[in-house]
Amino acid sequence: MRYRSTRGELTADAPNFSDILLAGLAGDGGLYMPESWPKISPQTLREWRTLSYPDLAAEVIALFTEGAIDVDTLRDMTRDAYADFDHAAVVPLVEVEQDLYSLELFHGPTLAFKDMAMQMLGRLFDHVLTQRNRHATIVGATSGDTGSAAIEACRGRERLSVVILHPKGRTSDVQRRQMTTVQDDNILNIAVEGDFDTCQDLVKAMFADHTFRDEVSLSAVNSINWARIAAQIPYYVRAALALGAPDREVSFSVPTGNFGNVLAAWAAKQMGLPIKKLCIGSNRNDILTRFVIDNDMSVRTVEPSLSPSMDIQVSSNFERLLFELLDRNSTRCAAIMREFRETGRMAVPHDAWTRMKEVFEGMTLTDEQTSEAMRLFYNESLYLADPHSAIGLAVGKRFQEPGIPMVAAATAHPAKFPDAVIAATGIHPKLPPHLSDLFERTERYECMDSQIAGLQDAVRAHIKRG
Numbered sequence: 001m002r003y004r005s006t007r008g009e010l011t012a013d014a015p016n017f018s019d020i021l022l023a024g025l026a027g028d029g030g031l032y033m034p035e036s037w038p039k040i041s042p043q044t045l046r047e048w049r050t051l052s053y054p055d056l057a058a059e060v061i062a063l064f065t066e067g068a069i070d071v072d073t074l075r076d077m078t079r080d081a082y083a084d085f086d087h088a089a090v091v092p093l094v095e096v097e098q099d100l101y102s103l104e105l106f107h108g109p110t111l112a113f114k115d116m117a118m119q120m121l122g123r124l125f126d127h128v129l130t131q132r133n134r135h136a137t138i139v140g141a142t143s144g145d146t147g148s149a150a151i152e153a154c155r156g157r158e159r160l161s162v163v164i165l166h167p168k169g170r171t172s173d174v175q176r177r178q179m180t181t182v183q184d185d186n187i188l189n190i191a192v193e194g195d196f197d198t199c200q201d202l203v204k205a206m207f208a209d210h211t212f213r214d215e216v217s218l219s220a221v222n223s224i225n226w227a228r229i230a231a232q233i234p235y236y237v238r239a240a241l242a243l244g245a246p247d248r249e250v251s252f253s254v255p256t257g258n259f260g261n262v263l264a265a266w267a268a269k270q271m272g273l274p275i276k277k278l279c280i281g282s283n284r285n286d287i288l289t290r291f292v293i294d295n296d297m298s299v300r301t302v303e304p305s306l307s308p309s310m311d312i313q314v315s316s317n318f319e320r321l322l323f324e325l326l327d328r329n330s331t332r333c334a335a336i337m338r339e340f341r342e343t344g345r346m347a348v349p350h351d352a353w354t355r356m357k358e359v360f361e362g363m364t365l366t367d368e369q370t371s372e373a374m375r376l377f378y379n380e381s382l383y384l385a386d387p388h389s390a391i392g393l394a395v396g397k398r399f400q401e402p403g404i405p406m407v408a409a410a411t412a413h414p415a416k417f418p419d420a421v422i423a424a425t426g427i428h429p430k431l432p433p434h435l436s437d438l439f440e441r442t443e444r445y446e447c448m449d450s451q452i453a454g455l456q457d458a459v460r461a462h463i464k465r466g
């Protein structure tokens with residue numbers, strides 16, 4: 001399998017999976033896409049029904065690593081990656097109401113669905129870096145969930161140094177402690193004076209400094225890395241198989257921020273999974289649902305909400321869907337993205353938007369509606385959902401069609417957002433046993449202002465120590 005950029009053609013020396021894993025973003029600023037969609041036949045889908053989740057994940061991911069990493073190696077990784085999840089099924093499917101299911105993706109170490117991909121990413125990096133006898137430095141900015149998932153997945157790995165920037169005082173206590181109480185030598189947490197955008201800009205500046213980038217072998221684990229999308233496809237396959245695929249259609253509802261999770265579902269559909277509808281849920285930061293409803297993709301300012309992991313205005317992975325809707329015309333894709341960056345408004349051609357409408361639905365919930373949904377699912381079904389998962393369930397319920405199961409992606413454990421859960425339901429969600437002493441653990445992090453030079457020195461010093 002070869003990869004190409006959404007802003008360029010397939011070249012003679014096109015990269016393979018291992019290359020794009022380390023590269024993250026394409027050199028022309030576009031996002032990597034597989035040269036074509038691997039297909040899964042109905043026969044193969046039937047054979048996969050009896051596989052365990054880790055073994056199924058290896059089969060699905062192998063379709064994208066072909067020529068770079070074989071399925072046996074992947075199977076060792078997936079079995080290891082999901083071994084410590086606190087549910088035997090790894091991704092249990094819970095029927096909340098008739099034909100309305102919750103696909104629980106939060107049973108990993110940091111209680112959010114980011115673990116599903118990040119646990120694999122850490123192992124994939126380790127494998128490829130060992131093969132190439134290299135070391136890499138992962139630098140990332142986080143507003144909460146991504147940083148802790150990356151730290152958990154990379155801790156103790158000798159070939160990786162990890163530096164995560166978080167905005168000082170602006171993450172929740174649970175989120176911060178999940179990062180700062182990890183004591184492994186290869187992990188460095190930095191609290192930056194500023195907000196998430198300040199952190200993000202510092203990371204971008206480090207990547208733009210090519211001398212520095214090469215000196216420390218910078219890599220990224222943000223959600224534009226194709227490997228993360230690939231590792232998110234298997235759970236859609238698992239849920240559809242459990243509900244009768246390939247002989248029965250199923251729809252999904254996904255609470256969406258950067259568009260990575262729902263893009264994985266869309267990829268599964270291209271690969272042959274019988275998916276009817278994909279429903280996008282937003283909070284008041286509703287750029288994606290405005291697009292689905294009105295073809296209005298215009299950036300507004302980010303406002304805080306009860307579901308902070310979806311407080312995003314520019315959904316970076318949307319470029320991949322745009323590329324597909326434009327019949328993979330990378331010249332048009334690059335032009336539309338350039339204009340979007342300049343004007344804050346994306347002009348998606350009407351025919352492309354119409355094709356998108358055949359599959360996607362979208363709906364926005366205010367904070368009040370989100371609390372109401374949490375209360376409703378708890379009171380009527382005794383199902384405790386975090387704010388993000390509640391949006392997924394409410395949107396799924398809204399777009400349910402008779403006879404077609406609707407599966408809502410549950411992206412965070414209720415204990416990760418206890419204040420919102422208590423306010424809506426009166427129930428105090430308990431942290432699972434492996435985190436029950438989180439508030440007694442020792443924190444370790446450095447504080448810095450937003451000067452790039454000081455930060456680069458801190459990264460260099462960290463690599464020397466590790």
Ligand SMILES: *Cc1c(COP(=O)(O)O)cnc(C)c1O
Nearest residue numbers: 256257258259260261309411412
């Ligand atoms: C990251 C995240 C999302 C949004 O996922 P995207 O792939 O960015 O669309 C939703 N819910 C939770 C809890 C998250 O951590």
